[in-house]
Amino acid sequence: MSEISDSADGAAPLAGAHVLLGEGDAERAERLARALRAHGAASVHTVGSPAEFLRAGADPPEAVRLWDAAVWHTGLGGGDGALAGLLGEWRALLPGVPVIVTDDAPNTRLAVAALRGRAADLVERSDAEGLAAAVARAMAERADPLGVEGAGQRALRMLVVGAHPDDVEIGVGGTIHRRARSGWDVTVLTMSRGGGGGDPARRRKEAHRAAETLGARLLMEDLPDGSMVDDRATVEAVERAVAEVSPHVVFVHSESDTHQDHRAVHRATLVACRKVTRLACYQSPSATVSYRPNRFVELGEADVAAKLASIAAHHSQASRRWYLDEDLLRSTARYWGRFSQTRYAEPLELVHERYPLGHLPGSHA
Numbered sequence: 001m002s003e004i005s006d007s008a009d010g011a012a013p014l015a016g017a018h019v020l021l022g023e024g025d026a027e028r029a030e031r032l033a034r035a036l037r038a039h040g041a042a043s044v045h046t047v048g049s050p051a052e053f054l055r056a057g058a059d060p061p062e063a064v065r066l067w068d069a070a071v072w073h074t075g076l077g078g079g080d081g082a083l084a085g086l087l088g089e090w091r092a093l094l095p096g097v098p099v100i101v102t103d104d105a106p107n108t109r110l111a112v113a114a115l116r117g118r119a120a121d122l123v124e125r126s127d128a129e130g131l132a133a134a135v136a137r138a139m140a141e142r143a144d145p146l147g148v149e150g151a152g153q154r155a156l157r158m159l160v161v162g163a164h165p166d167d168v169e170i171g172v173g174g175t176i177h178r179r180a181r182s183g184w185d186v187t188v189l190t191m192s193r194g195g196g197g198g199d200p201a202r203r204r205k206e207a208h209r210a211a212e213t214l215g216a217r218l219l220m221e222d223l224p225d226g227s228m229v230d231d232r233a234t235v236e237a238v239e240r241a242v243a244e245v246s247p248h249v250v251f252v253h254s255e256s257d258t259h260q261d262h263r264a265v266h267r268a269t270l271v272a273c274r275k276v277t278r279l280a281c282y283q284s285p286s287a288t289v290s291y292r293p294n295r296f297v298e299l300g301e302a303d304v305a306a307k308l309a310s311i312a313a314h315h316s317q318a319s320r321r322w323y324l325d326e327d328l329l330r331s332t333a334r335y336w337g338r339f340s341q342t343r344y345a346e347p348l349e350l351v352h353e354r355y356p357l358g359h360l361p362g363s364h365a
């Protein structure tokens with residue numbers, strides 16, 4: 001169950017919100033509405049069919065000027081395909097209003113359908129508190145779609161660097177999906193084609209599919225898998241991507257990693273990103289116990305599902321690597337969730353944070 005708490009200034013997280021609730025069971029609808037109201041929602045309007053849902057969406061009751069969020073229970077119509085269709089229609093009508101999907105037992109296939117339809121989140125139907133938290137998150141993201149203090153309304157750009165195809169998905173697949181979904185422009189830079197782990201042409205295709213699943217664009221270099229070094233050529237390869245993307249944030253492997261390629265890419269990226277505002281390191285399966293994260297990105301069910309789907313896109317690896325086990329990936333995200341008071345999270349080790357006007361003492365800009 002997710003935690004939800006009042007904001008620092010004492011305001012309830014759903015203060016004044018109008019929520020449209022698609023739920024067929026009256027008793028359950030009442031329980032969910034009660035949880036939403038307990039966290040400040042001004043009104044919860046319940047409907048019981050896809051047609052009513054869309055009609056109420058386009059034409060809210062008089063007291064509701066505009067919906068702040070909508071909740072849709074999958075049991076109200078059709079299979080996974082119907083869900084994507086309904087979400088598509090909703091988006092066409094009300095592009096800015098987030099939809100949270102509820103299901104009796106969310107599975108990966110449903111989550112993929114939800115994310116294709118760009119649902120804000122997927123929550124277990126019985127988890128009323130989790131639903132309230134998901135609605136609050138979706139509303140907060142709409143208010144500040146970039147999720148970064150002082151970012152204004154510009155589109156933010158993120159570059160994520162990995163040595164091999166699938167490194168980035170394992171490290172920060174959920175974060176990439178979360179950011180891309182809230183309007184970030186995310187580019188993945190993979191430094192090799194993964195020749196050490198299979199046919200490069202196949203791995204290249206898989207890597208593109210994986211990036212697409214997360215909503216990111218993929219750039220690929222062709223450094224030698226297994227013998228990367230942090231020399232000038234590696235630094236220049238990262239610099240090319242930095243010049244092209246002009247990122248506000250860069251994520252890369254940590255120095256605390258037993259894989260020589262990961263360490264080389266980490267070092268080269270530090271040099272190439274000396275002028276980038278923020279740089280943080282993600283956790284790889286080969287990270288050592290010295291990896292010390294100090295930031296935790298909260299993930300929703302849809303983010304975790306997208307991460308798993310992106311990793312599954314690397315078919316040639318999925319069956320032969322112990323660290324690609326779905327249960328392990330999910331429980332790792334669950335473990336890190338303890339630091340963010342949410343169910344799932346991904347850890348980051350913030351290496352540097354710079355500010356546009358001058359630089360901080362001790363930095364080497």
Ligand SMILES: [Zn+2]
Nearest residue numbers: 163164167262
């Ligand atoms: Zn790797």
